[in-house]
Amino acid sequence: MKRAFSLVLLLVIWLFVFSALSIDARKYHTKKTKMHKNKKHKNNPAPAPAPLPDSSVFSILSFGAKANGVSDDSKALVSAWKSACKVIGGVVEIPSEFKFLIKPVTLQGPCMPNLVLQIDGTLLAPPKIGSWAKSNLYQWMNFKWLQNFTIQGTGTVDGQGSNWWCSSQVNKKKRAKKLPGIKPTALRFYSSYNVTVRDISIVNSPLCHLKFDNSKGVKVENVTISAPEDSPNTDGIHLQNSQDVEIMHSDIGTGDDCVSIQTGCSNIHVHHINCGPGHGISLGGLGKDKSTACVSNILVENIVMQNTLYGARIKTWQGGIGSVKNVTFSNIQVSDVKVPITIDQYYCDKNQCKNQTGAVAISGVKFDQIIGTYLVQPIHLACSSSVPCTDVDLISIQLEPSINNKHGFQQGLCWNSYGKSLGPLAPASMDYCVRSGSEFVKRISKSHDISCL
Ligand SMILES: *[C@@H]1O[C@H](CO)[C@@H](O)[C@H](O)[C@H]1NC(C)=O
Numbered sequence: 083m084k085r086a087f088s089l090v091l092l093l094v095i096w097l098f099v100f101s102a103l104s105i106d107a108r109k110y111h112t113k114k115t116k117m118h119k120n121k122k123h124k125n126n127p128a129p130a131p132a133p134l135p136d137s138s139v140f141s142i143l144s145f146g147a148k149a150n151g152v153s154d155d156s157k158a159l160v161s162a163w164k165s166a167c168k169v170i171g172g173v174v175e176i177p178s179e180f181k182f183l184i185k186p187v188t189l190q191g192p193c194m195p196n197l198v199l200q201i202d203g204t205l206l207a208p209p210k211i212g213s214w215a216k217s218n219l220y221q222w223m224n225f226k227w228l229q230n231f232t233i234q235g236t237g238t239v240d241g242q243g244s245n246w247w248c249s250s251q252v253n254k255k256k257r258a259k260k261l262p263g264i265k266p267t268a269l270r271f272y273s274s275y276n277v278t279v280r281d282i283s284i285v286n287s288p289l290c291h292l293k294f295d296n297s298k299g300v301k302v303e304n305v306t307i308s309a310p311e312d313s314p315n316t317d318g319i320h321l322q323n324s325q326d327v328e329i330m331h332s333d334i335g336t337g338d339d340c341v342s343i344q345t346g347c348s349n350i351h352v353h354h355i356n357c358g359p360g361h362g363i364s365l366g367g368l369g370k371d372k373s374t375a376c377v378s379n380i381l382v383e384n385i386v387m388q389n390t391l392y393g394a395r396i397k398t399w400q401g402g403i404g405s406v407k408n409v410t411f412s413n414i415q416v417s418d419v420k421v422p423i424t425i426d427q428y429y430c431d432k433n434q435c436k437n438q439t440g441a442v443a444i445s446g447v448k449f450d451q452i453i454g455t456y457l458v459q460p461i462h463l464a465c466s467s468s469v470p471c472t473d474v475d476l477i478s479i480q481l482e483p484s485i486n487n488k489h490g491f492q493q494g495l496c497w498n499s500y501g502k503s504l505g506p507l508a509p510a511s512m513d514y515c516v517r518s519g520s521e522f523v524k525r526i527s528k529s530h531d532i533s534c535l
Pocket residue numbers: 195196229230276
């Protein structure tokens with residue numbers, strides 16, 4: 083009796099599941115047909131055979147996108163996002179061979195696990211500055227409160243930033259007046275966990291290209307980021323208050339830092355990056371306006387830098403508080419880099435900043451196998467006069483002057499920096515950069531390092 087009852091129950095459940103599945107499959111079919119019609123209309127090549135039906139794919143085309151690169155498709159994107167967000171392993175699809183103009187949007191969680199934004203086509207930001215709402219100038223696409231989320235695909239995210247750069251010298255004054263004080267970052271992640279960005283291209287952002295803020299468990303892999311060498315403040319990847327980050331196997335060339343690591347970051351691993359043009363890979367500027375900065379456990383390795391202003395760099399403002407600890411730059415190949423090794427504790431974005439005592443304390447920095455050619459100065463370690471840099475080690479440094487230099491070289495500079503050297507040092511004059519510090523020096527440095535515990 084009991085057994086017969088369970089058999090009936092099983093049958094009922096089976097029927098229920100089966101009918102649910104077939105409804106989903108039908109829904110998907112309508113979606114696909116719509117998409118194919120659209121493609122025909124645009125005279126595109128015959129579509130590839132439809133992949134297996136997948137009820138978790140939500141194409142932006144099924145939500146009314148015009149896909150002409152001119153009409154505003156942001157509503158379609160947000161609708162597709164909201165639908166995909168509700169299912170496990172949902173996919174928002176931006177199909178290839180189409181362009182979508184997207185106004186500033188927030189794509190937020192919480193969503194069901196393993197959501198994917200599949201970008202195979204092109205997303206375009208509004209090119210005219212006037213069409214950006216004043217309240218929306220901080221970023222173009224804002225991803226927030228996401229977990230286990232991935233952006234991937236062979237497509238391009240284009241910030242169309244040229245109007246924001248005012249690089250044309252003639253119009254500089256006239257246009258600077260009209261420009262808003264804030265410029266948008268292209269893609270920004272906020273308060274997100276276990277997120278991955280892979281394979282896509284991100285180009286021509288008005289400001290920073292890809293930013294992670296208050297996030298943990300970030301992976302960036304096989305991306306291409308590019309903007310002109312003279313586009314101002316167009317950082318490639320910007321990290322802030324984020325931990326457990328891996329950035330790898332990517333090409334980054336912009337008008338500013340390839341990767342910029344800011345306060346609140348720890349356990350960051352950057353490796354196998356081609357960087358240039360740009361300003362190199364930087365920690366900071368830290369400690370602006372006497373603020374507290376804490377950065378630790380950073381490993382940057384296996385990097386190729388070409389034609390960059392700096393190579394491996396740490397920059398802090400005078401008067402800051404906090405510390406930078408346990409940083410390694412290893413196997414950095416430089417060619418025609420102006421200043422390959424830099425610590426600058428007098429960082430200033432104007433012509434002159436007020437002299438102040440106090441500084442973000444820097445300790446435990448390894449420059450290891452920095453190899454290649456420099457254009458201006460091999461090394462520049464300008465540590466704070468009041469807070470020495472300690473345990474700054476130079477290991478196997480082999481830097482040669484570049485044959486492309488046209489204006490003469492500068493001697494390396496080292497001020498108030500203590501550490502040791504291992505292996506060959508070229509140029510040999512760098513030897514005085516590695517004075518051994520006494521316990522007294524370490525105590526001064528430690529006494530400035532209490533705010534990050
Ligand atoms: C995210 O994925 C990880 C690893 O696959 C898993 O352990 C974790 O539970 C997932 N978290 C959420 C909120 O889905």
